Amino acid sequence: MASQQEEGDLPQGFVRLRDVLDQKFVPGHIVNVIGSIIDTQALFKTSKDWKTTWSLMDWSVEDECYGVKLNIFRPRETDIPQIAYQDVVVVHRVKVQRYGGNMSFITNHQTTIRVYESSKIPRPPESASVALRPCTKKDERPELTEEIHHFVAAFYHKLDKTNAPSEEVFRQAARQSANVKDKFSLLQDVQAERFYDLIVRVVRAPHFDFDNKATLYVSDYTENPAFHDHIPENLDASQDGDVYGYTWEEPAPVAERWIAPEGKKSLQVTCWEPHSRALQEDVKLGSWIGLKNVQIRLGHDYKYLEGFVREDRTYPNRINVYPLNLDDRENMDDRLTAALRRQQAADKEKKKVIKDIKSAQVAGQKRKASQVQAIEDQPALKAKQRRAENRAKKKEEKARQNVVSAAPVAPSTKSDPPKQNPTQDVTLAGNRQIFCEKSNVGLTTIESMLEPSFMKIKIDADTVEVQVPFVNKKYLTFVRVVDFSPSCIEDFAVSRKITQYQDLSDSENSNGSSLDEDESSGGDNDPTVKRAWEWRFSLLLEDALPADGSSPARVWVTVNNGAGQCLTNLDADDLRKNRKCRYQLQDIMHILWGNLEEVKAANGEKQQASKQEVNSKPGSRGSNGNRTQMPDLDSDEEKEEASGRGKESSSRLNEIRLVSKPFTCPIKQYGVRTGKKDEWMRVFAMDGVRIKDV
DNA sequence: GGTTACGGT
Known part of the structure; x- marks a missing residue:
């Protein structure tokens, strides 16, 4: 019943991290949280914003070593506060999200972040206001009450940090995260025995077997000589309105349908749990998806490359399959935009071929008529x-x-x-x-x-x-x-x-x-x-x-x-x-x-x-x-x-x-x-x- | 995000 009491100790309007992990708040819910930073990822520039990630711990999750992630996106590098090991942060109006299979927080324009420098936080019953780091974001209004200052002092000194990483590990992790190795690759560049992040389109719907393992085919419309050569069946000029382009005399069942571009442009991917679950929920034929840490190897026949998305042994909950949203073209990842362009070009080329075939048929008919005359000779x-x-x-x-x-x-x-x-x-x-x-x-x-x-x-x-x-x-x-x-x-x-x-x-x-x-x-x-x-x-x-x-x-x-x-x-x-x-x-x-x-x-x-x-x-x-x-x-x-x-x-x-x-x-x-x-x-x-x- | 990869046709 200690946790009940601790919950009561939280300042008004704040939520326990445990309740977030237990999904007591639906994604999109806006909450206030307080936590100690046990892990951080180095700041980096995304295509639009600067981003960093902190992992927060509070009393309710202190027996775990991971905490809950706070993803901070801000337009300027200086908008993101400096922090040190185990600093305490007070976050207002942050959004709960589910990402990569885990619950986490993501900032928005309304979010405010205040940081108390851990080494300066006095013992209770003193106020922690002396440890407050300066406001970094100019328009960020301090909303910190005396109640919060006092709570922070008590919270920090009462927190059981034995499960949290040591300062040494914290520093090491922060440093490692700085050498961001971009594992993104186009399919044309992937090689066997390596790991890649991919942005691809599902060109054959996932097939699930009895142990929920999924097999699907994906393409990013680039060609890799080590891939299987896909042969579109029965390219049919009468079907040029067809969104899938390649059609069959009798439409194949959806499960067997391919919308793969012609040639060596499609990769077979096998996904195990828990990744396959994400496929089951959100992914259909034609969907664009992100795949992270795809292992590329030669397939069973040692002829063609295949992809494998396996369970992460250190983080078994991590899901490396995520659907990509095509609606927000403004904020779209450049690599997805480029892939969509390649798809468009491929579709256009295919339509052109079909059109040319049609006109060739018409021309053939006309020619036939004129050739009758030529026979005169x-x-x-x-x-x-x-x-x-x-x-x-x-x-x-x-x-x-x-x-x-x-x-x-x-x-x-x-x-x-x-x-x-x-x-x-x-x-x-x-x-x-x-x-x-x-x-x-x-x-x-x-x-x-x-x-x-x-x-x-x-x-x-x-x-x-x-x-x-x-x-x-x-x-x-x-x-x-x-x-x-x-x-x-x-x-x-x-x-x-x-x-x-x-x-x-x-x-x-x-x-x-x-x-x-x-x-x-x-x-x-x-x-x-x-x-x-x-x-x-x-x-x-x-x-x-x-x-x-x-x-x-x-x-x-x-x-x-x-x-x-x-x-x-x-x-x-x-x-x-x-x-x-x-x-x-x-x-x-x-x-x-x-x-x-x-x-x-x-x-x-x-x-x-x-x-x-x-x-x-x-x-x-x-x-x-x-x-x-x-x-x-x-x-x-x-x-x-x-x-x-x-x-x-x-x-x-x-x-x-x-x-x-x-x-x-x-x-x-x-x-x-x-x-x-x-x-x-x-x-x-x-x-x-x-x-x-x- | 660093690492690192089984398990099945």
Whole structure:
């Protein structure tokens, strides 16, 4: 009951520190307090004010060694009183706050502070007024009554200071606090095995596990090469009003949603108690937060840096996660302002890319209309001649592909002049490890590419538009790979006996049927017969940017040996025998199609597709009715089937989400004979794409 | 604020 009596001893209107710690006053409450200073932090300049912190002790908290913190902010350095060890302060009208998980005081304009120099405080019943230090702040009116002077003398000499730090410790602590090591860092500068204070945005909401540990992703819109490369999914031009920018065909649940900027700009952070509690209360997707003393280390896989906010062993109550207020732009921390600017710039850039993609789509439509006229110059009946030219071109290309890598479309350095070509911006939005040949062809979509081919024919004075089986034409598309064939990667290369087919005849070369894919034809297991290996596979491509509301159009494109060499930078070989080549292929294709293999495996496509690949000769259809290589003559059917299959496929693929970066892809349309006299079908082939394994 | 960092995918 001693404390009751002590409470009674406090001058009128003053509160016990214990009651503040016990949260008897809500944050924001204004109180008067008296305490002895047991700890101090050196004065320093904030972005606006001078700041110091004192720790106060009174009878009610004398059995503890920490006291209650008083945070003093004042515009001038001289406004802050000088103090010495264990000086007694009388503080009027100070605000109670909760900061870093602890209760403390913060000054405001009304707050007055008076200090009694401890070494001069006389023993009671004398008045302590003789120990009063001069008023530092000019407008500070002394409000000290005789009652207070007498109380201070009694208070100081009665206070049990055995738990308070010694004068030596006090001095040491004060000195240490002077060498303020600013641990703030941008994410771009953090290194493993160090501790940092961060100002970041939550780009993936915290996920809490059973022991309340939280995992979240944060970004300050700076890039660190040691971070995981974030791939935004399905950048969608139809969603440019979306505040999150990157959206999904079907909105992901909030818990899984990312609003991370593209690239190596996001850090995974794990927070333990008590920090995780602060996340639970105040932090959502998109929040800006301060993180203090984040330990940076390599993650479990030793590949990427991660952050850890662990319990402070010396101060287990300390919380190093705090929400940042964006409303008061005037008094905002400069570092937060800068981070917000970076976010804004990133958002703007993203919008620009989306806009450019949209206008490229529109331009593609217009171009398509004008190209119909250009076809006039290609007489329809000179197909044979065109084929010959085509073959020559292909040979040329093959030769070139073997020597020269495809030129990147994306600007290689930041110092490049600003580019107007929309495809370049598109490339920025897509997979930066995939490059394609420079092209003077504008960007178009699979959707419009699949539209029937027409050409204009002059009959006397009239021009008639005639639908034709195919045109020779190049396209540039922005796509992702959603399926491949054959389903076994080992079958991406096929062989032929060298002796038998050394000189490929025109007809064999043009429709690709020269390749011996039949085991029973002999020679495959005959070691004396040399076999040449060639790439031959197909990829199902899907528009990465479907028009508003529509499901993306898809098309199977073939990849011939030259295109395969260019794409993978590998020479074809027997992938069942040459395991190294097989793994290299798998690694490189992973860059192109992301987790497509896993998606296919998980969705049981393997069994279905292994049958289909047996028949996968150009123009044939797999047993499941899918076109594995060549589209039909009837383009209406082709389009219908392509989109129909798309739906079916995407619902199957839903079990695991396909994660891959879209890329800019040149595609060629040309024609091949069906085998029937004068019958042609159109074929799409990927060409001039290079995956860079960096 | 100085130090210093486990604990779990």
